[in-house]
Amino acid sequence: MQISGRIEQYRDELITLRRSFHQHPELGFEEHHTAEVVESYLKDLGLTTRRVTKTGVVALLAGSRPGRVLMLRADMDALPINEENDVDYRSRNPGVMHACGHDAHMAMLLIAAKVLSHNKDAFAGTIKFVFQPNEEIAGALRMIEEGVLEHPTVDAVMGIHVWTPVESGKIGITAGPVMGGLDVFKMTIFGKGGHTGVPEDAVDPVIAAANLIQTVQMIQTREISNLKSTIIMFGRISGGTKSNIIPDKVDLEGSIRFLYKGGPDSIEQPTERFRRIAEQVCQTHRCTCRIEIIHENIPLINHSGLTELARQTAAEVFKDRNAVIDNVTMASEDFSEFSQRVPGVFMFLGAGNEKKGTTLPHHNPRFNIDEDVLLNGVAMHVRGALNYLSMNVV
Numbered sequence: 001m002q003i004s005g006r007i008e009q010y011r012d013e014l015i016t017l018r019r020s021f022h023q024h025p026e027l028g029f030e031e032h033h034t035a036e037v038v039e040s041y042l043k044d045l046g047l048t049t050r051r052v053t054k055t056g057v058v059a060l061l062a063g064s065r066p067g068r069v070l071m072l073r074a075d076m077d078a079l080p081i082n083e084e085n086d087v088d089y090r091s092r093n094p095g096v097m098h099a100c101g102h103d104a105h106m107a108m109l110l111i112a113a114k115v116l117s118h119n120k121d122a123f124a125g126t127i128k129f130v131f132q133p134n135e136e137i138a139g140a141l142r143m144i145e146e147g148v149l150e151h152p153t154v155d156a157v158m159g160i161h162v163w164t165p166v167e168s169g170k171i172g173i174t175a176g177p178v179m180g181g182l183d184v185f186k187m188t189i190f191g192k193g194g195h196t197g198v199p200e201d202a203v204d205p206v207i208a209a210a211n212l213i214q215t216v217q218m219i220q221t222r223e224i225s226n227l228k229s230t231i232i233m234f235g236r237i238s239g240g241t242k243s244n245i246i247p248d249k250v251d252l253e254g255s256i257r258f259l260y261k262g263g264p265d266s267i268e269q270p271t272e273r274f275r276r277i278a279e280q281v282c283q284t285h286r287c288t289c290r291i292e293i294i295h296e297n298i299p300l301i302n303h304s305g306l307t308e309l310a311r312q313t314a315a316e317v318f319k320d321r322n323a324v325i326d327n328v329t330m331a332s333e334d335f336s337e338f339s340q341r342v343p344g345v346f347m348f349l350g351a352g353n354e355k356k357g358t359t360l361p362h363h364n365p366r367f368n369i370d371e372d373v374l375l376n377g378v379a380m381h382v383r384g385a386l387n388y389l390s391m392n393v394v
């Protein structure tokens with residue numbers, strides 16, 4: 001109780017911080033101003049900071065006794081979107097916008113760092129605050145390569161995403177797979193250009209592309225169990241110049257998402273199946289193809305013990321067991337890289353409020369959040385850390 005009272009007093013500072021980050025968005029790995037703000041805030045709390053990657057910031061807070069190491073993570077990057085919100089704290093950086101809520105993540109974690117730094121006697125062990133760049137394009141892996149999980153070695157990791165598809169006043173915390181794995185493909189189908197009146201003299205890559213788009217859809221229903229969610233989507237198709245010309249080639253781009261332990265080790269890996277079928281469909285149409293696969297994110301899988309701890313913490317913070325719901329999405333997150341290496345839990349803090357107009361999807365140019373939920377986000381970090389560092393759950 002005492003701690004939640006302390007958190008409440010930072011309401012204005014929390015919202016001011018979030019709005020200030022919102023006004024100054026920066027793209028992935030370019031968060032120079034953002035990193036400086038984060039760093040100087042943490043230094044003012046008396047913490048020593050270090051950079052991991054050029055724009056990633058890490059700070060350590062030691063408790064009163066030695067113990068385990070808990071990492072709390074916030075992401076820092078914005079998106080290449082021109083903000084359409086008419087608010088006085090709208091983006092001052094044209095074409096760049098915090099349209100995913102990472103501004104709120106940083107504000108919540110900074111206030112949590114402040115509260116925890118005033119409560120060092122309340123826990124044993126160390127809290128590692130990690131502000132991670134470039135979440136939107138797999139920045140976590142770069143931080144891991146540069147040692148973010150070492151010095152000291154992290155025992156567990158927690159993260160929170162504000163989430164407008166979940167209503168304000170609720171929080172989604174689920175054990176097991178909660179966010180999809182994501183592979184991106186870019187491919188070109190090569191045929192032989194010609195006259196649409198004489199198709200037999202050409203090799204048409206357009207019909208090959210049409211067939212390929214249809215045929216790969218059977219991977220989900222005929223090659224992989226229907227209980228293992230898989231989506232294959234095409235986001236871009238382009239080829240040709242005019243109605244009576246058969247083009248030389250067609251370009252296709254898309255994404256493959258899967259909500260189970262997939263990846264190169266899995267025999268059910270959808271992406272290698274995609275490659276096999278795509279190559280054979282092209283061959284059937286006398287075309288050739290070039291396929292590039294980019295493995296962006298692995299599925300995010302929540303650790304069962306930490307999930308239970310987080311659910312108990314949420315019941316305390318929200319003062320209502322029913323506020324804690326299940327939430328699973330095919331969208332992806334590079335937090336999965338941390339939680340693959342150490343036990344982790346990732347939570348979805350409901351920020352959707354019809355009355356405040358904050359139910360638009362993430363990445364929308366008019367995306368916004370219900371700021372009144374942010375105090376509970378801070379409380380989840382603070383109480384989650386105190387509960388973890390005083391209990392023997394993992």
Ligand SMILES: [Zn+2]
Pocket residue numbers: 099100136362363
């Ligand atoms: Zn996003």
Ligand SMILES: [Zn+2]
Pocket residue numbers: 100101102135161
């Ligand atoms: Zn995000």
